[in-house]
Structure formats: C-alpha cells, structure tokens
Amino acid sequence: xxxxxxxxxxxxxxxxxxxxxxxxxxxxxxxLWQKGESDPLSFTDLPMALREKLxxxxxxxxxKVVEAFRSGDGSVKFLIELLDGEKVESVFIxxxxxxxxxxxxxxxxxxRCAFCATGLMGFTRNLKAWEIAGQVLVIxxxxxxxxxxxVVFMGMGEPFxxxxxxxxxxxxxxxxxxxxxxxxxxxxxxxxxxxGIRKLLAFxxxxxxxLSLHTAIQEKREKLVPIARQYPVSALKEALIDYxxxxxxxxxxxYVHLPEINDxxxxxxxxxxxxxxxxxKINLIPFNPHPKLPFRPPAEDEVKxxxxxxxxxxxxxxxxKSKGRDVRGACGQLAIERI
Ligand code: SF4
Numbered sequence: 001x002x003x004x005x006x007x008x009x010x011x012x013x014x015x016x017x018x019x020x021x022x023x024x025x026x027x028x029x030x031x032l033w034q035k036g037e038s039d040p041l042s043f044t045d046l047p048m049a050l051r052e053k054l055x056x057x058x059x060x061x062x063x064k065v066v067e068a069f070r071s072g073d074g075s076v077k078f079l080i081e082l083l084d085g086e087k088v089e090s091v092f093i094x095x096x097x098x099x100x101x102x103x104x105x106x107x108x109x110x111x112r113c114a115f116c117a118t119g120l121m122g123f124t125r126n127l128k129a130w131e132i133a134g135q136v137l138v139i140x141x142x143x144x145x146x147x148x149x150x151v152v153f154m155g156m157g158e159p160f161x162x163x164x165x166x167x168x169x170x171x172x173x174x175x176x177x178x179x180x181x182x183x184x185x186x187x188x189x190x191x192x193x194x195x196g197i198r199k200l201l202a203f204x205x206x207x208x209x210x211l212s213l214h215t216a217i218q219e220k221r222e223k224l225v226p227i228a229r230q231y232p233v234s235a236l237k238e239a240l241i242d243y244x245x246x247x248x249x250x251x252x253x254x255y256v257h258l259p260e261i262n263d264x265x266x267x268x269x270x271x272x273x274x275x276x277x278x279x280x281k282i283n284l285i286p287f288n289p290h291p292k293l294p295f296r297p298p299a300e301d302e303v304k305x306x307x308x309x310x311x312x313x314x315x316x317x318x319x320x321k322s323k324g325r326d327v328r329g330a331c332g333q334l335a336i337e338r339i
Pocket of ligand 1: 118
C-alpha cells in the first residue's frame with residue numbers, strides 16, 4: 001500500500017483502526033508533503049513503534065526527476081519517472097511575482113487535439129493524485145525552492161478525464177497539511193469535458209477554470225479538438241454560463257493561434273457570442289511549432305492583427321509569451337520523445 005495515497009481523513013481512519021491516535025495523521029502528512037521525507041523512520045516526532053509500523057506496512061510513492069532541460073528564458077522542463085517506469089513531463093515557469101509548475105494528469109492523452117504533441121503519443125494511463133502532486137514536490141526539491149506559488153494542470157493529459165484523482169491532487173496541493181498552495185492559485189484546464197466542469201461546481205475548493213477553446217465554430221472545433229463532437233460548443237456554453245452564474249468566477253479561455261485557421265473575423269464573432277453572458281479572460285497563445293504537427297506559428301504581425309480584433313470584445317485579452325520553446329516545454333509541445 002502507498003502511504004501518500006491516503007488523504008488526511010483516510011489516514012486518520014487507518015490510525016484509529018490500528019490503535020493509534022488519529023491526530024498523528026497531520027504529523028505524518030507534514031513529513032510526507034511539506035518536508036518531502038520518504039523514510040518513516042526519520043519521522044522523529046512519532047513514537048518509534050508507529051514509525052516501524054508505517055515502514056513495514058507501507059511504501060511511500062515518489063516520482064523522480066530523470067532529466068531537466070533548462071531553457072534560456074529560465075523555465076525548466078522535467079522528464080519525470082513514475083514508480084512503474086512510465087514517464088510524464090512537467091514544466092517550471094518562473095516569473096517576477098510567481099513560481100508556477102505545470103503538471104501532467106495522464107501519461108499521454110487520448111483526445112488527439114490536432115495542434116498538440118501529447119495527443120500524438122496516445123494514452124497509457126491516468127495518474128494518481130500523489131503522482132500529480134508529487135511532480136510539484138519533486139520539482140520544488142530539485143530546484144531548492146522554498147515554495148511553489150502556482151500550479152496549472154496544463155501538462156500532458158486532460159484533467160477531467162481523470163477528475164477524481166485530479167481533485168484529490170488539488171486537495172493535497174491546497175491543504176495546510178499538504179503543500180499549502182492557495183486554491184485560487186491552482187488552475188484546471190480542460191478542452192471542454194462538461195461532466196468535469198459540473199463536478200467542479202460541487203467541489204469545495206475555489207480553483208480557477210481554464211477552457212482550451214481555440215475556436216467557437218462547431219465544425220472547425222471538431223477538426224481541431226475532436227472531443228467537441230461529444231461536447232458541442234452550444235452545450236459547453238450552457239455549462240459555462242451555469243458555472244459562471246453559480247460561482248461568479250472569471251473563466252480563462254485559452255486560444256492557440258493557428259494563423260489563417262482560427263483567426264478569421266468569423267472566429268472572433270463566434271467567440272464573442274460564445275462568451276456573451278459570462279466574464280472571461282482570453283489568453284492568446286501563438287502556436288508553438290513541432291516537427292510532427294502540420295501547422296505553422298503565426299508571424300508577429302499576424303498576432304498583432306488578431307489581437308486588435310480580439311480587443312474589440314468586452315473581455316480581458318492577454319498574450320501568453322511562450323516559455324521554454326527552445327526545450328519543447330511550451331504549451332502543446334509536451335511529448336516524450338518516443339513518438
Ligand atoms: S491539448 Fe490537452 S486534451 Fe488535447 S490532446 Fe493535448 S493534452 Fe490532450
């Protein structure tokens with residue numbers, strides 16, 4: 001059994017059943033998630049008998065850094081190995097006011113979005129919560145950081161195809177017994193899995209929601225994001241309006257700029273209609289090239305021209321300066337090099 005697969009209530013329950021004080025759960029989690037210790041014998045504030053019991057009954061699940069690729073812009077892409085030898089990628093993105101880790105939630109991804117390198121890998125398996133949160137812990141340790149301030153679920157995989165473990169991971173990242181990262185500093189990014197958006201409504205943490213939209217024109221979206229056939233733009237809009245009305249939280253719309261494909265006047269008009277009735281921030285991401293993907297990145301004047309059109313919409317618009325492009329750690333470029 002893996003000790004850090006438990007959440008705090010489950011661990012307290014196990015302690016009670018084993019004749020131990022449930023309040024020890026908090027101490028154990030501090031060692032596991034704050035100090036990042038992997039040997040229960042070194043949990044010095046626990047009685048030796050309990051340390052031995054933990055050692056004999058549990059394994060501590062840790063992911064490990066296999067390689068780190070440093071980009072000229074300060075970001076670092078990590079190749080991370082899981083206990084079964086599978087690998088995922090995570091990216092550390094330092095900025096003046098924040099230190100963000102972009103985590104993976106699946107090994108590969110089954111959704112095959114047309115502009116995404118991860119989709120080309122196919123899908124192997126979902127990650128467990130401790131494997132997701134473990135990416136943040138291991139990166140923090142590797143870089144000797146005091147803390148990570150933000151986490152985005154924008155690495156490999158679609159978090160809402162692995163909703164239960166994703167939400168458990170959010171709990172570990174957020175709770176004071178875990179990594180203590182503010183809920184509003186955690187962003188879940190989805191291509192529009194409506195069932196996941198609905199589950200998020202029932203979740204007690206006020207995390208941010210990002211939607212990878214890329215176009216609000218149904219036929220075009222089906223080509224770029226094939227899962228749009230199952231979750232059409234019209235149903236997605238309904239779900240987001242409902243989300244916005246119930247939470248009053250602004251939604252971030254991620255929009256990968258594919259020149260001459262999704263930057264037409266029609267696209268801008270459809271986007272405006274789609275966002276009507278909610279508060280949104282549009283984050284434009286110039287496409288990051290990849291040798292196996294059939295798109296070109298936009299030229300600077302194309303980005304400028306598209307931004308001018310987007311500025312006419314009554315929403316905030318930002319341009320994401322891609323980090324880590326030189327080490328293929330930028331958005332849409334994550335793929336273990338076996339494809
Ligand atoms: S963009 Fe996201 S959902 Fe689409 S294939 Fe890539 S990882 Fe999967």
